[in-house]
Amino acid sequence: MLRGIGWLLAFIVIVVIAMAAGSLIPRPLFAPAEAGVGQGQTIYLLANPIHTDIAIPLTDAIRQRFADLEPFGIEINHPGAAYLVIGWGGRSFYLETPTWSELKPAPVFKALTIDASVLHVDLAGSRLQNHPAATRIDVSEAGFERMLRYIETSFVRNSGQPVGIAGAGYNDTDAFFEATGSFNALLGCNTWTASALREAGVRTGLWNPLPQSLALSVDLYN
Template identity: 35%
Template sequence: MAIAGSVLAYFIAAVIGAVLPAGGGSRPAEDRPHRVLMVAGPIHYDFLIPLDAPAKARFAFLETAGLQLSHPDAQWLLLGWGAREFYTSAGSYRDVSAKAVLKGVFGDASTLRADVLGAIAPAQELPAVSFSPEEYAAFLEAAAASFRRTPDGAAQALAHPGFTATDRFFEAEGRFHLLRTCNTWVARMIRASGRRFGAWTPLPYSVSLSHALFLKE
């Protein structure tokens, strides 16, 4: 009963945190020409950042790690943050060990997964976040600062195979735990831009709810 009560309390708090606003205010939609997409998995949201000139410039350090941002077919940078042992488990959630789950709950080092994608099918209606040029620059800066870098500024790739032929895992800043999840990272990046979003969004539903409340256009 105690465990069931704790789980219920966590889910209730995840809803409350999603509806409590934090961050900046609102401005006319026409002042926000930059659009970043969000793609949801069963437990996790990633960003799809358009490989426009500002993004290519800010993430140029990933080129030396093998990501082909300048490939003529490259259109999007996929970026997601998560618990290292859980996130780097091979391929399927069936492969995730109990140890990885426990570390994700109580504390684990974090990692960023980055991949370069081509065109996205028009039928995919993904949620978007619109930014002004100033907000977009702040968002890109926050996302880039999530990578743990060497003294000379290089990203630190993990010696671990990715999920695709083109993705990479990288050392990331911050620890992952039950209160600081991949989805709260998404919210932190959005709020870092100056846009308003939920104060605490640990679950995918929290992100979806906050997006509907604060970013729906």
């Protein structure tokens, strides 16, 4: 028993050190010639205790670019919609756990092992700018375009169109879509968000499995 406790404590220490290093070591290690923050486009990093999303301003160009989401219930031209909110995650956990009260063992097990992935898309109004969980990030036009391409390539497509998941959603404004890549807890939703931000020119931590470590690294290096 003592040996088992020792191994458990050693594992916890290793995870803590890895997460600290993942937050404090920047990626890329040296700042690129094109700074990630600056004039161009404003996006928002949205965070809750376990998950992050990216909010993109709904300009006319963005409404046109993501018009293929409309057939799945994303009313991208709704006059009250100011932001397109996109996040990536594990299929089982995302679809089957809309609230913590509905948490079940099977989705947790899949999240800790390997699961298929989905993209969650929602709309938000202008009040999002003042939400305490929203962090404003200004990126260059070139970085903004790279991030959009990264997001677009995360959708599984059939004949060029995104593949929606029928009957999946939390409210009247959102939808789920099949996504590329496999999900697990070590390389999950927050590492996808970090990758999208790096495409925009934003430096993140080396490894950010939690929203708190991602937010810390974004604050430290941008």
